[in-house]
Amino acid sequence: MKNLIVIIFAFLVCQANAFRPILLLGNQNLIERTCKQTPFYDLCIWSLKSNPESRDASVKKLAQIMVDSLKTKATETLDLIDELLQDGLALDPEMQKALTSCAERYNVIIRGDVPEINEALKTGDYKFAVKGANDAAIEANSCEIEFPTKSPLTDMNKVVHDVSVVAASIVKIIQTKFSF
């Protein structure tokens, strides 16, 4: 009997490591709770969970992950715009004008909004993080409506817009609920 107890005890000790992912379900709850307070739950969950750094993250770190995602998506979009613009003479002038205008807006997101959000998150003056994120959403939306007919950027503009909105929501959570 005593031996059995020893075996079972050893078993439990060895299993602890294997069950670690489940013990961390605690943080899954934080991600879910946080995303529930954003307008795009699915996008929020996916963006956070697909980043391994979200596993032990605080809300502030989740916000940072979201902002990094924003930068990545915006950069991808800008790369696409550049690619489309290189078709040059093959594009009709209205499309070219809209794409060029969009390129400028995405420049602003990457070189203006994202650094502003990062500095605000670092120093704790959160309203500027919210401002930067809200502005990124406006820029993405403004790009989308530039196209008189079919926009080649609809999916990407939507992602950038929604990611910005989610980032702003998460920062608002930090700002109004937590002390970090």
Added chain:
Amino acid sequence: MVDTKPLLPASNSDGSYLTGSRVNSLKPIKVYLTIFCGLLAVGLFAALLIGNYWSENARIHGSLASSTSKRTHPLRPVSRGPAQGVSEKTSGIWAGVSRGPAQGVSEKTNRFRAGVPWNILPEPWNSTMLEWQRTAFHFQPEKNWMNGPLFYNGWYHFFYQYNPNGAVWGDIVWGHAVSKDLINWFHLPLAMVADQWYDKNGVWTGSATILPDGKIVMLYTGSTTEAVQVQNLAFPANHSDPFLIDWVKYHGNPVLVPPPGIYKKDFRDPTTAWLTSEGKWRITIGSKRDKTGISLVYDTKDFINYEMLEGELRAVSGTGMWECVDFFPVSKTEEKGLDTSINGPEVKHVVKVSLDDDRHDYYALGTYHEKNGSWIPDLPEIDVGIGIRYDYGIFYASKTFYDQNKNRRVLWGWIGEGDSEAADMEKGWASLQSIPRTVLFDNKTGTNLLQWPVEEIESLRLNGTEFEKVEVKAGSVVPLDVGPGSQLDIIAEFEIDKEALKKATGSNITFSCQTGGGAAKSGALGPFGILVLADESLSEQTPVYFYIAKDSDGDLKTFFCTDLSRSSKAPDVDKQIFGSYVPVLKDENLSLRVLVDHSIVESFAQGGRTVITSRIYPTEAINGASRVFLFNNATETRVTASVKIWQMDSAFIRPYSDDDDKDDDDRKSSAPCLL
């Protein structure tokens, strides 16, 4: 990996299988080992299953990922040029430039491009529209970001938060400007930069205190290299320099660090100090505990060593972080300002906070108890942070200072932009200061402060036009011919039909400017007022108006609003409706004053009881096309308006040059907030 051992079920029993005969002593150990491995195997398998399930959940939404990483290609067959390998860093630069080898401009320098025009502007903006937006008589830096004034002394000094690197917030240092009259300004060199570990991440808000011997001490918040908020001491390098160009930071900085229980990022914006009856200096610093906004109190004799008082000046739950706290006395009986140290029975004390959560400035009137450094509001239901706002539009990080030369208390606020940051970066600047306002206790209502543009603004008035008793029938618009409408000072008084007030139908719907539908939604007794920055066809217009609401009991309540919903055809600008209830006393006519200065409109109702500042970005109602109208959209009353409109000259706001005189007036004042 499933390993079903026949012994497994047996091990769950009480071990009876062990009663079987054994041939040698090794057999039991083997048995135990087998059981152990079995359990291990099962356990690992279980962990694997659960782990798989968890990541499976995450992958359900993987479709989102795949769709966005796929690149959409135009349908036309295209020839790919050599520019396949455009790197991430350089890809944005040549937007607007025709294809060619990508330039190697680094990310950092591109952010500094604010002010360098890009070739194509985002729709619908063109350079005429953007250039028009710059104001003529409001303080703003030559370029880049600015927020909050901090100011002091003789030459009215202006120390303000400035980003030398771009038209968005960041890299904050102290800009500096001086003025004789609060209207015309000289830009001076940067006063303080982020050159110490204790302010490396930002030289933030501070306040100056003038000592009895005339010397100035400056306390300001620095964001350290670790992004901790600390308070630092600085003073002018040369007190006899009227321009206070150079500043020295105290070698023993920081003088205050976040106390226990206060988070390191919730401790900023020290106030001007005031004297206690014990002869010590007292300051207050905003902070929060959880969601309760608080203001901590410290006493000091030398501005270097501090004792923190128990408790707080005030705490209000649910308000969040208190920034830019301001604390000052107002006279109950006299129409003049008071030095910050004054106290007594003829005095009320104002506490003002800037709420980080909603970016609005709130104030409340109350009584200061010096003994324990606390303050109690007159009306707790409109305590600071939950009651009256200085301004119901865009107005933040404001603070007052006592102007000893003219015995007045002057308020200054930071006005942010309402357009996109793309436009800000394109035009190369962002933010301005409100016109300085005098602050007085409104002893007629007893509950409000009155704000009014400083009298010096009137020196900019050029030709004025008067319109006496213009009748504006229900549902009509009357043009006021005053010439171009971008720089105006408008004063108007409105008389309502007394009979109509009595007869009008009441409603049980509670009115508010924000939900009232704007100037286009008619009511029995409103809206009526003026339209500014409006073009001839009214395709763009900014109504500033009153709305008298009558409830089902017949009680009248007046509201003062500004409606931005049709202020511009551009889709990427702020288009809210601002405003609030304004107290109107029995025999008062409705009166307003509006300062129009290009992209800023400051509106004052009832002598400044309720104020609204808004940012307007028209695409058509600019330059010569901008007009002023009277309008009355009420259904049951006509309105009689008397209006006086002046064209406003531009102020000079420019860098100081050696040709300018250097006067040394002996004016003293203390310093308001800077954020």
